Amino acid sequence: MTSDIGFQAALEEARKGAAEGGVPIGAALVSADGRILGRGHNMRIQKGSAIIHAEISALDNAGRLPASEYKGATMYTTLSPCDMCTGACLLYKVMRVVIGENKTFVGGEEYLKSRGVELEVLDNTECKELMAKFIREKPSEW
Amino acid sequence: MTSDIGFQAALEEARKGAAEGGVPIGAALVSADGRILGRGHNMRIQKGSAIIHAEISALDNAGRLPASEYKGATMYTTLSPCDMCTGACLLYKVMRVVIGENKTFVGGEEYLKSRGVELEVLDNTECKELMAKFIREKPSEW
Numbered sequence: 507m508t509s510d511i512g513f514q515a516a517l518e519e520a521r522k523g524a525a526e527g528g529v530p531i532g533a534a535l536v537s538a539d540g541r542i543l544g545r546g547h548n549m550r551i552q553k554g555s556a557i558i559h560a561e562i563s564a565l566d567n568a569g570r571l572p573a574s575e576y577k578g579a580t581m582y583t584t585l586s587p588c589d590m591c592t593g594a595c596l597l598y599k600v601m602r603v604v605i606g607e608n609k610t611f612v613g614g615e616e617y618l619k620s621r622g623v624e625l626e627v628l629d630n631t632e633c634k635e636l637m638a639k640f641i642r643e644k645p646s647e648w
Numbered sequence: 649m650t651s652d653i654g655f656q657a658a659l660e661e662a663r664k665g666a667a668e669g670g671v672p673i674g675a676a677l678v679s680a681d682g683r684i685l686g687r688g689h690n691m692r693i694q695k696g697s698a699i700i701h702a703e704i705s706a707l708d709n710a711g712r713l714p715a716s717e718y719k720g721a722t723m724y725t726t727l728s729p730c731d732m733c734t735g736a737c738l739l740y741k742v743m744r745v746v747i748g749e750n751k752t753f754v755g756g757e758e759y760l761k762s763r764g765v766e767l768e769v770l771d772n773t774e775c776k777e778l779m780a781k782f783i784r785e786k787p788s789e790w
Contacts, residue, residue: 550712557699557708557736566699570692593735593756594699614735617759 538578544568606633680720686710
């Protein structure tokens with residue numbers, strides 16, 4: 507079942523990214539018992555960063571946690587995760603990845619499935635609209 | 649052919665990590681024409697970071713580069729890359745990954761190969777000794 511707080515947190519992060527003029531992708535890592543462990547958004551433009559994608563930002567903001575905290579966790583992300591973020595989910599043994607949309611971009615979904623990670627794609631309209639607006643306004647940044 | 653400057657930079661970074669009391673893994677990203685684009689070492693202990701592994705640090709320190717800079721690049725790393733760092737190499741379309749050693753840990757080597765990335769494993773003694781010393785002294789950190 508999709509945790510409303512997880513997806514809502516990811517979506518709020520994507521909106522923050524949009525408000526900052528950044529790539530509007532957000533993520534939230536939620537523990538098996540429903541606590542938000544970390545949340546964040548893509549900072550490529552804001553920080554000139556090659557590595558702070560939304561999922562990486564959520565893991566970074568969660569800090570160093572004991573393995574037990576990641577056990578059974580779900581990563582919520584507004585866009586299908588790229589190869590790096592796919593790998594980050596695998597490193598921390600995230601059990602499930604909930605994806606806002608994968609029309610704009612399809613990342614490592616097949617690989618996640620092949621490694622036993624559950625996937626859910628919400629096909630959320632706001633996630634798609636945020637990306638469409640960004641790509642329309644800043645095509646060279648996408 | 650292995651670029652001496654790339655592997656030496658990665659090894660120097662691993663030594664810096666060891667001197668700081670951190671996980672002694674270093675990396676360097678080298679362009680097709682032999683320039684070091686970025687270098688760094690694992691900062692898990694130093695920064696309490698869940699994401700700053702050596703390869704991520706090298707990519708971070710390289711900053712945001714045009715795609716042409718990554719084209720044909722080689723990632724040098726003193727230890728076989730974990731799933732996250734494997735994915736980061738794929739994201740930036742690194743052509744080749746040169747690995748100091750993979751006796752302590754084997755990461756996403758098969759996946760890299762399946763995605764067309766060339767691999768070279770040096771089985772370097774100093775890389776192995778740095779890790780062995782770290783694991784002996786701080787077993788709970790590994």
